[in-house]
Structures are given as structure tokens and as C-alpha cells.
Amino acid sequence: MTRTKDRKYTSVEICAGAGGQAVGLHNAGFKHVALIEIDKDACATLKANTESNPDWQGCKVIEADLRKFDPTVLGLEPGELDLLAGGVPCPPFSAAGKQLGRDDERDLFPTMLDLVDQLEPKAVMIENVRGLLDPKFVEYRQDIIKQLESMGYEECYWDILEAKNYGVPQLRPRAILVAMKPEYARYFEHHKPAETKVVTVGEALEDSMKERYDAVADDPRAENAFKNWYEKALEGVAPTVVGGSKKHGGADLGPTRAKRAWADLGVCGMGVANELGETKDVERDLFAPAGPKLTVTQAAMIQGFPKEWKFSGRKTAAYRQVGNAFPPPVAQAVGDQIYAAFQAAEKARKG
Numbered sequence: 001m002t003r004t005k006d007r008k009y010t011s012v013e014i015c016a017g018a019g020g021q022a023v024g025l026h027n028a029g030f031k032h033v034a035l036i037e038i039d040k041d042a043c044a045t046l047k048a049n050t051e052s053n054p055d056w057q058g059c060k061v062i063e064a065d066l067r068k069f070d071p072t073v074l075g076l077e078p079g080e081l082d083l084l085a086g087g088v089p090c091p092p093f094s095a096a097g098k099q100l101g102r103d104d105e106r107d108l109f110p111t112m113l114d115l116v117d118q119l120e121p122k123a124v125m126i127e128n129v130r131g132l133l134d135p136k137f138v139e140y141r142q143d144i145i146k147q148l149e150s151m152g153y154e155e156c157y158w159d160i161l162e163a164k165n166y167g168v169p170q171l172r173p174r175a176i177l178v179a180m181k182p183e184y185a186r187y188f189e190h191h192k193p194a195e196t197k198v199v200t201v202g203e204a205l206e207d208s209m210k211e212r213y214d215a216v217a218d219d220p221r222a223e224n225a226f227k228n229w230y231e232k233a234l235e236g237v238a239p240t241v242v243g244g245s246k247k248h249g250g251a252d253l254g255p256t257r258a259k260r261a262w263a264d265l266g267v268c269g270m271g272v273a274n275e276l277g278e279t280k281d282v283e284r285d286l287f288a289p290a291g292p293k294l295t296v297t298q299a300a301m302i303q304g305f306p307k308e309w310k311f312s313g314r315k316t317a318a319y320r321q322v323g324n325a326f327p328p329p330v331a332q333a334v335g336d337q338i339y340a341a342f343q344a345a346e347k348a349r350k351g
Contacts, residue, residue, distance in 0.1 A: 007031035009342050012074060012119070014066055014086035014112060018045045018311060018321035020303060021085060021127065024331025029339050030083060032059040034074055036066065042321050044312035066111050071118050078120040083338060087127040087326050088112055113147050123180040123338050124153060127326050130160050130173040144177075154185040157192060161330055165195040168304040168327040169204040170238045176334055180341065187344035193333035201265050201302065202233030208298055208307070209233075212276055212286065221287060229291050232266030238302050243323025251319035253294070266291040272299065272319050296322060304329040 011025055016035035019042075026032065035046050043063040050056035062073070074081075088108040109126075116124055132141070145155050156178040163172035180188055213226040239261040242254045253262050253269030262269035268290035274280060275295050286292045294302070296311055296318045304327040311318035 009082040009339060010080075011083040011085055012036070012076075012081055012121075014084075014115065015088055015108065016042070016046060016061075017087065018042050018325050019049060019309065020305065020325035020328050021087060021331040022046070023305065023309065024326070024328035024333075025083070025085060025335040026056070027328065027332045028335025030335060032056065033076065033081070034060040034062055036062045036064055036069060036086075038063065038065050039321075041313035041317045045310070045318075045321060048312055049309055066108055069115075071115055074119075076119060078118070079122075081119050081121040082342060083123045083125060083335075084112075084116060084119055084121040085125040085127075085331075086112060109144060113144070113151075116148070116153075117151055120151075122184055122342070123178070124148065125334060125338065126177040127331075128175045128177075130175055132175045133158070133160060145179075148179045152181060153179040154182050155179050156185055156188045156190050159192045161192055161333070163304070163327045163330050164198055164237045166193065166327070166333045167196050167199050167329045168237075168302075169199045169201045170241060170302050170304075170327070172240050172303075172327060172330075174326065174330065176330075178334060178338065180338070184341050184345045187348070188341040189337055193337055196333075198237065200234050200236055201238050201267070202230050202235075204301055205233065205294075205298055206230060208295075208301060209292065212292070212295075215276060216282055216286060219282065219287075225287060225292070229266035232264065232291070235265060238262065238265060238267075241299055241302055241323050243320040243325075251316045251323075253299075263290045268293045272296060272315060274315070299323070300325075303327050 007029055009030055010033050011030040012034045013022055013032065014036045016022055016037040019035065022032060022035055037043050037046065040063060043061055046061040050059050050061065112126060141158065148155065158175065158177040160173050161176050163170050163174070209229060210226060213222045216222050239254060239258040251272040253259060259269035268288040271293050273285035273293035273295045275297060284293070296315060297307065299319060300309060300311065300322045301307060303322055303325050311321050
């Protein structure tokens, strides 16, 4: 269910990226006060999708380095904000890196906790990679919980949510922490959200891919190419979509093992296709031996973004925003729990 009215609970999001968590919490019914992000392309994406959209009225997009951010610019009194959410940088805890944790200069958990202390929101939601829940970080996690408890919060859960269990056609496990003030935590379900139906890549992209092949219907290969892709794509969900690093080359769909998984789904992972209407090389984009390449829009749909959510910047920059995003349906599932706890607490107060 997506709530379109009655946005009575507010949220501020840090490290907002291209808006995956923001879209999910928006769909859960939260009214965004601000989205804070350091990347200029991601900020352009956020502005392009929210500034002219009346349903996002009042949402500020703030381009800022979180370590230098002054929360007084939000104009919020301590305790006024309902939800402070964010996906702090993953590299300090990612199994793909050195897992330096608190010794990594990119660790923004202390900054997030400072904001909690200053804003005193009713609820806190923090998203990160699965590696954060590895045994090597148990002391680090305990320190975070102790700090939250010292500020008057109760841990509701800190658990791994697998995106494919929430309608996202992708394997993407994320570690989610929810903490609330006790008067709201007592109404919160102290377990991760109920799982939903698994959606395959074929189900998610059928209409979009058909549209791309229909655009080249004069090519005699188009009909069979679509059928061959669709048959394979119905077999399962995608591997984790990766954004890559700015230090490295153009966009593709991940390392060798991921590319093999994409090939099993009829998708060529050796690059990203141009958007519908912008295709210059149909051989590359639609008729590669391994199958069609995904467009940025289709990669975003694999992340669970709505088709109408547009990404700013050149193709590689846009794809990186998609690959680094938090799937909106997962954020919504958690947001629904938080929203329901607020509603229950409000109802109890009114008797």
C-alpha cells in the first residue's frame, strides 16, 4: 500500500543518494523535510524528481558534506522531527573492502549519532551492508546501541532484510537498524517486516523490454530475441546491482560471477544500454550474443524504483546512482512499521 494523503509524520534523510530510501519512506506516508546528500549528480536527481512534484512539497534537497552540516538550518526544534533515516557509507563494513569499521575515515555512524543527539527524533532508521552484522563488529554495534540508549532510545531490531523478499527482483541483503523512543517502541513490531511475493526479472521488466524490441520491430530478429530473453528472465531474480567506483571505468553489471548470473537471465552484463529512443547501436544494446543490455531505467526497476523516477547526469553517473541505491520497497516495508507505531501511539494518547 502506498499512502498518498495524511502525511502527518515528518522525516529527514542523510546520505540520501538518488532517493531509494526517500521514495520508500514517501510511499509509507512520511513527509520529507529534507534530503541531505554530498554527490552533485544525486542531488540533481533528487531535485528533478521532487521540486516540481506537489506531493513532495516542502522537501529541501541539501547538497552538503554531512561532517560539516549544521542541523539548525532545518529549522526544527529538538524532538519535533518524527524520523531521522539514512544509509551511512558502506565501505567501512563491506566484505568487498578492508572492513576497517571505526578506523575507516568514511565511517559516518558517529556523525549520524551526533545528529540524533541534536535533533532528538522520535525514531531512527539506519541502513548499511550485511557485513556490519558480522561477528567482528559486535563490539562496534554494542557501542552504537549503548549510545542510542543513553539518548533515550530503545532498539527495535537490527537485522538483515533481503530485498527479494519484499518485491524487489534482486538479491540485495541490507542490515537495518530501527530504534525509537520508548513511548513509540512499545507499539512497534520488534521483528523485521513480513515477507511478500518474489518478483522475477521477467515479471519486472516484461513491458519495458517489449517496448524496446517493439521499437526495432522491423528487424526480423526482434520477436525471437524478446521471447528468448523473457523465457530466461522468468527463471529468477537478479544478482546484486552494483554502482561501482568513480575511480574505475564505465558502467557494467558487476564482476564475472555476477555477469554469469545475468547471462542465465538472458541479460548481457558487459555494459549499460542507451535509453529507449536513444539507441545508436542495436547490435550492442539489444542483439549481443548474451542478450540485451539493461538501460539505466531498467536497472532502476530492478532496484524497485518506479519507472517515472529519472536519474540526472551522464549514463555512467546515472547508473552508479542506481547501483548505490537502497531499494524503495524495502525502505517502505520498514517505513510502514514505523508509521504504524506512530499511529498506534497517537491513538493510545487520544484514548
